[in-house]
Amino acid sequence: SRFCFPDHASSHVACSDISFFPGNSPFDLLHCRFRSTNESASLRHVLYSFGTASLYQLGFVAESASQPRPKALDRLMNEDVVDFALCEIGGAAVTRSGGCFVWGVNKNGRLGVGDEASRIRPEMVPLAISSTRTCVSVAVSLTHSVFLMSTGEVFTAGKGYLGHEGAGRSQQLSLIPRRVEKGLKKVKVVRISCSKFRTCFVTDTGEALLLGYHM
Numbered sequence: 001s002r003f004c005f006p007d008h009a010s011s012h013v014a015c016s017d018i019s020f021f022p023g024n025s026p027f028d029l030l031h032c033r034f035r036s037t038n039e040s041a042s043l044r045h046v047l048y049s050f051g052t053a054s055l056y057q058l059g060f061v062a063e064s065a066s067q068p069r070p071k072a073l074d075r076l077m078n079e080d081v082v083d084f085a086l087c088e089i090g091g092a093a094v095t096r097s098g099g100c101f102v103w104g105v106n107k108n109g110r111l112g113v114g115d116e117a118s119r120i121r122p123e124m125v126p127l128a129i130s131s132t133r134t135c136v137s138v139a140v141s142l143t144h145s146v147f148l149m150s151t152g153e154v155f156t157a158g159k160g161y162l163g164h165e166g167a168g169r170s171q172q173l174s175l176i177p178r179r180v181e182k183g184l185k186k187v188k189v190v191r192i193s194c195s196k197f198r199t200c201f202v203t204d205t206g207e208a209l210l211l212g213y214h215m
Contacts, residue, residue, distance in 0.1 A: 044080045047073045047093055055089045056120050059103045075122040076101060085140045092145060093122065098134025100125045100147055109175030110144050112157030116175065127155065127177055139194045146199055147177055152188030154180040154201060161212045163199070183209060 048070040053062035059073040076093060079101075083094040090104015090111070101122035102111040109116050112125045127135050127147060137148040144158030155177035156162040162172045163180035184201065187209070191202035198212030 045082065046079075047076050047081045047084060049073060049091075056104045056118055057086070057088070057090060059091060059120075059122050061120055073122060083137050085138050087140050087142055089142060090119075090140060092125075092138040092140050094135050094138050098129050098136070098150070100127060100135040100138050102138075102140070102145065104140075108143065108159035108173055110140075110142075110158035112145050112147070112155075112175070112177045114176050125157075125177060137192055139192045139199075141194045142196045144194065144199075145177075146192045146194045148189060148192045152190070152204070154184060154189050154192060156180055156199065160197065161199075163211050180211070183211070 047059070049058045049060075050067040050070045051057065052066050054065055058067055058071075059075070060071060073093075076095075079093075079099075080096040081093045082096050085092050087104075090102065090106075092100060092102045092111075094100050101124055102113065103119045103122045104111065106113070106116050106118045111119060111123070113119065113123050114126065125135075125145075125147065127149070129135065132150075133153075134150045135147055136150050139146040141158075143160045144156055144162060147155040147157075149155070154163075156164070157174050157177045159173045160171055162174060162178070163182045163184070164172055164174065164178045180199075180201075187201075187207075188204045189201045190204050193200045195212075198210060201209045201211070203209065
C-alpha cells in the first residue's frame, strides 16, 4: 500500500512509495513522520492510499481487490494528519489534535479499540487524550500497536511482550492500550518502532531500549 499527503496550502501533492526512499533505515521504513517545509497554520495534511485491499490495509471500502489510484481516507478528511504507520494488515494515523486512528485486521486486539473485530475504516483509539496529554506518534506490526504520548509515556495493545505490569516475562494480550511500565517508569520516550516480536524505544537521552522475544 502507498500513502500520499496533499499540501492544500500550495496545491502540491507529494506522493511516493515510502520503501523507495534511498538511504532510509529499517526503522525509518517501519515508521514515517511527514516532514513539511511549510509551517503555515492553514496547512492540512490528508492521507491517501492505494494498492491491495484484501486485508483492510487501505482505510476505506475499495471498489475491488485493489485500488489502482490514490484515494483519500474519507474518515480522516477533516483531520490534519501529522504522523502515520503501516504494516501488511493495516495502518494508523495521528492527528494534530492528538488523537490516533487505526484500521485493518484486528486479530488479538492489535488495534487497541477494545475488541477483535477488524476495521475497514479508521476508528479512534481510546487513549484518554487531554489538553496536556496527547498522542504524538504511532507504530504498528502484525501482532501489536505502540502509542507514544506527549508526556513521554508509551502504551501498547495486542498480543506479545507488551511491557505491562504483572505478567513477568510471558506474552500478554490486551484489547485496549495499556502503559508500558517495565523499564520505562522514569524514562521519557521520544521515538518508537515495532516489528512482529519486538518493540524499540528511543529516549530523550539517546538511549535505545528493546522489548520482546529473546532480548
